Amino acid sequence: MKKREEVYKELKKKYTDEELADSYIFSVESSKEEQQEIREEFLKLRFERLKSMSDEELISLDLFAFKLRLKKYFETDKYDNAFSFSSQLKKYLKITRRSNADVARNLGIHKTKLSRLINQRESPNIDLMYRLETHSSKEIPAFYWWRIFSKELEFKIKTDHEKMLHEANKVENPLKLSA
């Protein structure tokens, strides 16, 4: 097999640089010594960049990473307890770098209500989801929060056999359908 440089030279004969950039993105091969030099130079700049990131920038990027994780979760059919409404709300609160009391105030709800939502003692409503959308500067749409909650709810409906039986006992004369 040919080395990268040889392949590149061959491709250059056939394609313009624009066409190449459109079809190939590749790192060049270099000696170990050169690699080390490049890496050291890079690392200095990389860590300077990390240090220079503002809180606002970090929140924005953390929020986007959070959104990507949610999108990936929505692609799966299964419910994952790590993605319960309460656990994702906790993650969101952490990303904001604000206290729970501050976020509760921002959302126009009592801090006890927020605490109850976090501890799964209360279910969220659509009003809260719209408020969370606005709070995230629209990065996390209200329907994302709805999807998180609806997946959890669907799982509960399917698996809460005790409740299923309890409610079934209250029903009289159910429809009799032949198969």
Next chain:
Amino acid sequence: MPLKNRKSGETLKSSIDKVVKSDYKWIKKSPNFKFDWKVESENEVYKIFLLDSEDEIIGLMSLIDHPEEYRIHLNLIETSGDQRGKAKTIENIAGCLLAFGCQVAFNRGYYGFLSLQPKTELIDLYEGKYGFRQFGRLLAVEGASAKFLIQNYLFDEEA
């Protein structure tokens, strides 16, 4: 800008998955890939294909994770031979793979940081086309630029 039919402008549904063992055999036999992808198998290698034509790989990407440096290094992207230059029928293959690399970098907590050690003559093109900027002798796309690539190439209209 997800994958698009070059003539009609129609959006084409595609998927990006990890390359598996049997793919390497297919790639080696295919006249459409010029680079030695078997060499890349020690890295994380991904393939892109159309959902209605899963057997045919239209692009490949090789990534190296550098967790201690908070970055993913882009070693190589190659689009299939029939999708290069004037003859190509599908737009944005390399862009979609690149955006996927940024997504991997976001998922690993690197703020989308994707680096590249480019050929000098292609630096301007990579900067202009994809938003790379220089970090010493490396190029990188990161942060807001990485987010922009993902939103443009990978997100559907729904958000």
